[in-house]
Amino acid sequence: MPIEVFVSEKELKIADSAVKVAQELIKKGYQEKQVVQKVKKIIKKINIPFSAKDAYIAARIRLKAKEKFGILAERLFFDESGYRYSTPSIVAEYRADRIKCGVADVSCGAGMQLAFFGFKGFSEGVEIDKKRAFLAAMNVQSLNSNATVYWGDAFEFKTSMEIVFSDPARPESEEVRTLSSLKPNPLKLIERFSKKQFVFELPPQMPPERVNIEGEKEYTSLSFRLNRLALYTGELGSCDVSAVSLPSRERVTSDDEKLKLRKGRVGDTIAEVDRTVTHSGLLENLAGKLGLEAEIIHSDGRRTLLSVRNVVESAFLRYYEVIFTANSISECAKELKKEGAGKATIRFQISPNKYWELRKKLEKDLKGEKKFHIFKIGDLFVGCLPHSGTNFVQ
Ligand SMILES: C[S@@+](CC[C@H](N)C(=O)[O-])C[C@H]1O[C@@H](n2cnc3c(N)ncnc32)[C@H](O)[C@@H]1O
Secondary structure (H helix, E strand, O other), X not given: OOEEOOOOHHHHHHHHHHHHHHHHHHHOOOOHHHHHHHHHHHHOOOOOOOOHHHHHHHHHHHHHOHHHHHHHHHHXXXXXXXXXXXXXXXXXXXXXXXXXXXOEEOOOOOOHHHHHHHHHOOEEEEEOOHHHHHHHHHHHHHOOOOEEEEEOXXXXXXXXXXXXXXXXXXXXXXXXXXOOOOEXXXXXXXXXXXXXXXXXXXXXXXXXXXXXXXXXXXXXXXXOEEEEEEEEOHHHOOOOXXXXXXXXXXXXXXXXXXXXXXXXXXXXXXXEEOHHHHHOOOHHHHHHHHOOOEEEEEEOOOOEEEEEOOOOOOOOEEEEEEEEEEOOHHHHHHHHHHOOEEEEEEOOOOOHHHHHHHHHHHHOOOOOOEEEEEEEEOOEEEEEEEOOOOOOOO
């Protein structure tokens, strides 16, 4: 039976000051061994599984965690794997806002998503790894979140919460992502907690048709990149498939009326489509929702480009103005020079070892300021600049 993890205020304070001291020493250039030695004196007063080495690791992670957790980073405790698989705060906040109430998070890791659930209402978390269960307890406490953490196995956990959430552990790599390799296995959790409603974080690489659990499949884009797939069962879902772009929270769903997109040719304006939309099969729904007058000019699974006649602001689209087209790389290089380019980012598939060779060729002798993007449509090279009328964020 999972047992409640308890961290006293005093222990949390001591652990925090140990991490802060370690951060200062790392910044001054001290090596791991020296930092651990110095921190040992502080940490020996606590009775939780958080060693001087753990404080050193947590300190190193705090120094880089701003990108994922903003100002919260300075109050958090992680081990390497807990940090790597932790939910970024923008996503965690969105997920908690959408579910709106407290939940049982039955694979809570270092507790980041759990902490955000706790901001919405009392929540419970279970984690099978003892050290990480303590990190989760430290994090929820440090963030003043209304959550309790248990150390143990999800399948032995009893909860009165109505909603069960799980962001399961997955193998680092797999040829084809499946539900059966997830731990805890969502299908078995449904059996175990048969009367509850569920939200699962599944591998986003899985297309909608491969998710064989009934519910809304919501693909999340974080800064124009496919980041997550959440499945909401029962009344928690509102359609079959959806995509949401963060941080803007713009949504498109399979209920949005479709607009058929035909194939076409390069015009004056190109829109690059967030892969989250194409992967979830919602491109025509997005076109319908936005009233987009567009044609598909390129689609290769990784990148979809449209030629558009009307520019409609959307977080799922990045617009470019077409400045020139060229039939060869040398012609492209000439055009770049003529147009006052300083940089040329290659936006088509090319093997990584050829990328810099080509980029050097294109950027040779460029003295201008403009940052061009080079697409390849069929055999044509297309030189573009970010569209001036839109919030183009790279
Ligand atoms: C992807 S992490 C969760 C990250 C978390 N959502 C966050 O935001 O920090 C998955 C966690 O599930 C835990 N886990 C795997 N099987 C479990 C089980 N049977 N019971 C409880 N936890 C389990 C793993 O140890 C791992 O820490």
